[in-house]
Amino acid sequence: MLSAAESCPTAQRIARRFCGNADAVSTLGGMVESGRLPHAFIIEGADGLGKSTFARLIARGAMCSCRQPLSGECEHCRKIRENIHPDLMIVVGSGKINAISIESIRSMRKDAMIAPNEAEKRVFILEDCDNMLPAAQNAFLKIFEEAPPHVVFVMTCRSAMNLLTTIRSRGRIITLNPVEPHEGARFIAEVMKAADQQSALNACVTSGGNIGEALRLLGSESASQAAQKADTIAGGIIEAMCSGSELALAVKCAAIGRDRAMGGMVCGILCEKLRCALMAAVGAQDTLESPDSQALRLGTVLSPEAIMERIDSINELSDMLKINISMPLFNTRLAIILQ
Numbered sequence: 001m002l003s004a005a006e007s008c009p010t011a012q013r014i015a016r017r018f019c020g021n022a023d024a025v026s027t028l029g030g031m032v033e034s035g036r037l038p039h040a041f042i043i044e045g046a047d048g049l050g051k052s053t054f055a056r057l058i059a060r061g062a063m064c065s066c067r068q069p070l071s072g073e074c075e076h077c078r079k080i081r082e083n084i085h086p087d088l089m090i091v092v093g094s095g096k097i098n099a100i101s102i103e104s105i106r107s108m109r110k111d112a113m114i115a116p117n118e119a120e121k122r123v124f125i126l127e128d129c130d131n132m133l134p135a136a137q138n139a140f141l142k143i144f145e146e147a148p149p150h151v152v153f154v155m156t157c158r159s160a161m162n163l164l165t166t167i168r169s170r171g172r173i174i175t176l177n178p179v180e181p182h183e184g185a186r187f188i189a190e191v192m193k194a195a196d197q198q199s200a201l202n203a204c205v206t207s208g209g210n211i212g213e214a215l216r217l218l219g220s221e222s223a224s225q226a227a228q229k230a231d232t233i234a235g236g237i238i239e240a241m242c243s244g245s246e247l248a249l250a251v252k253c254a255a256i257g258r259d260r261a262m263g264g265m266v267c268g269i270l271c272e273k274l275r276c277a278l279m280a281a282v283g284a285q286d287t288l289e290s291p292d293s294q295a296l297r298l299g300t301v302l303s304p305e306a307i308m309e310r311i312d313s314i315n316e317l318s319d320m321l322k323i324n325i326s327m328p329l330f331n332t333r334l335a336i337i338l339q
């Protein structure tokens with residue numbers, strides 16, 4: 001296996017955008033640098049290993065006009081990065097089994113015959129081809145065989161073994177693998193700036209070096225942290241309402257800070273807790289599945305009418321988050337309507 005440092009300059013530039021997978025990266029780099037790109041690629045690997053990202057790097061390799069290939073300053077590189085290049089076509093599956101249909105293949109066939117708009121090549125990325133039915137694969141094979149020289153096809157799949165042998169034998173197969181966790185963590189923290197080094201490392205170890213899965217773990221981790229924070233703030237607000245202290249209420253509401261999403265979450269939790277308080281206030285707390293002790297206590301302090309009024313006011317205020325109310329104003333109003 002070549003390390004990035006041993007490979008060509010183009011491969012080294014690709015390595016800055018694609019983590020690990022030195023073989024795949026140096027193969028693509030070599031092809032782009034020599035100007036000899038095959039007209040069909042099959043990228044295989046588990047979900048989360050970067051098949052779509054790598055397919056787009058191939059598309060850039062096919063179209064790029066940067067002075068040094070793939071350094072990123074040309075229009076083609078920019079438009080592909082922004083997903084607006086007219087010569088890059090993404091074909092995706094549909095229906096229950098999410099398979100690329102024979103109709104999609106037929107319309108792709110027409111598109112493939114048209115000369116490129118801006119670049120020298122037209123690139124078709126066929127995503128997740130594992131479930132493509134044999135009839136659709138055979139229709140695709142025909143395009144393959146009569147493809148004009150300006151076309152590059154890139155298929156992605158979990159395993160090339162899911163494709164017909166006739167297709168497999170005509171494409172250049174590139175296999176993507178999980179990365180070493182430290183390498184993945186450095187990429188997530190320094191290149192993607194998606195998390196700090198330590199959380200990224202934990203996620204990469206858990207995901208077995210699958211960067212997509214690690215990012216998903218990091219995302220759900222931060223979402224559950226946010227939900228926990230919202231719950232704590234809402235609990236503090238209910239507590240302050242029970243105590244009747246205006247100052248405590250203002251302080252607890254201010255804890256939402258400038259986080260708009262947090263404001264929405266806190267409102268949602270508050271309404272739930274107030275409905276629970278309402279049940280207590282009308283003496284129906286026994287019907288609650290999971291009674292919240294703070295909310296039950298609030299039900300003994302406020303009248304049912306007062307609680308309903310507050311629920312309505314919270315809903316109105318929460319709607320104002322969508323029309324960009326300033327967060328300090330939101331927090332202040334929340335404290336006032338709950339007093």
Ligand SMILES: [Zn+2]
Nearest residue numbers: 064066074077
């Ligand atoms: Zn370029």
